[in-house]
Amino acid sequence: MRNLVCILILILLASCTKREATLSPEEAARRDSTALRVAVMPTWSCLPLYYAESTGLLTDSDTNIRLLRYTAQMDIDTTLARGHAEVGYSDLIRLLRLQREARLQALLSMDEPVALVAVKGRRVSKVHQLKEKTVAMSRLCITDYWCDRMLEPADDEAETFYRPQVHNVRLRTDMLRTGLIDAAILPEPYATWMDMTGNKVLRRTTDKDPQLAILTVRSEAATKTHTEQTMRLVEVYRKAAQQIANGEATQTLRTILMREYGLPAEAADSLALHPIPTLCRPTATADFAPATKFLTDRQRLPKGLVTDSLIHSVATK
Secondary structure, rough: HHHHHHHHHHHHHHHHHHHHHHHOOHHHHHHHHHHEEEEEOHHHHHHHHHHHHOOOOOHHHOOOOOEEEEOOOOHHHHHHHHHOOEEEEEEEHHHHHHHHHHOEEEEEEEEOOOOEEEEEOOOOOOOOHOOOOEHHHHHHHHHHHHHHHHHHHHHHOOOHOOEEEEHHHHHHHHHOOOOOEEEEEEHHHHHHHHOOOOOOOEEEOOOOOOOEEEEEEEEOOOOOOHHHHHHHHHHHHHHHHHHHHHHOOOHHHOOHHHOOOOHHHEEEEHHHHHOOOOOOEEEOOHHHHHHHHHHHHHOOOHHHOOOHHHOOOHHHO
C-alpha cells in the first residue's frame, strides 16, 4: 500500500511538472517574438556559437538566443535582409553592400583564417601554376577579397584564372576533395582538412592580415529585449572563444566538427586537440578601409556611407 501511494505521488508530481513546462500559445508566441535569432554557418569564426549552444552557455540564464543554420553566406544575407534573423555571420564587404536592402551594423569583428588550396595531383605548387585553372569562391564578399589578394603574385595573368561561384562552403570543399575544381578559397576548418588529405595550401592569411569577418546586427532590432540579448550574445561569444583557445572540452569540439561541419572523425580529432585560435574584438572604423577600397576598385561601393554609423554601440563596450 505504501509503495502504491508513493507511485501515485510521483505520477502527480510528474504531471504537474509537465504542465508547468508546457508553454501556453500566448507565452510561446511571446518568446518567439523576443528571441534573438542568430544566423550562422560552418566557418571557424562561428565555432564559438555552436560551442556555446552545445555547452549551455546560450541557455544558462534567461537568455533567448536561437541559432539558425546555413551553409552559404549569401543565404545569411537574404535572411538578414528579409528580417528573419536579427544577427548573422557576415563580413565588412557584405555589410557595406547590403545597406540598401537592410540597415546593418558591425557587432563584433572575428578572426576568420582563409586559405587558397589547390587540389592534389595537378602539379600545382605555386600560384602562377593555376593559369587557366578554376579557383572556386563567392563574389563580393570575404572570399572574393582574399582571392584577389592571394592571386596577386600572378596578377599580370589574372584574366586567365577562372573563378566559378560556389556559395555553399561545404559543397566548395567537396568539389575540391573530389577533383571537380582545381583550387578554392576555403575558410577553416576546411582548409586544414584539405591540407591533411594531401591537397596543397598555396597561401594562408595570418594574424597580421585585415580582419573582415564580423557578426552583424540589424539596426531595426533595437528593442530593449533584443538589445539586452545582443549584449549577452557578445559576452557568450567571448567566453566561448576563450574556452576554445584554452583547449577546453575537446570532446565537445570533436562532436561539433563532425555534426555541424561534416568533418570525418580523424580530421575532427586533430582539430579538437589542437584548436585554431579564435579571436574577437570590437570593430573599429579603420577596419572598413580594406573593404571600402575593394568595393571602390570594383565600382560597387554604395554612395553616402558613413562608416562610424555602421558600428553597433554594443561592440564598443
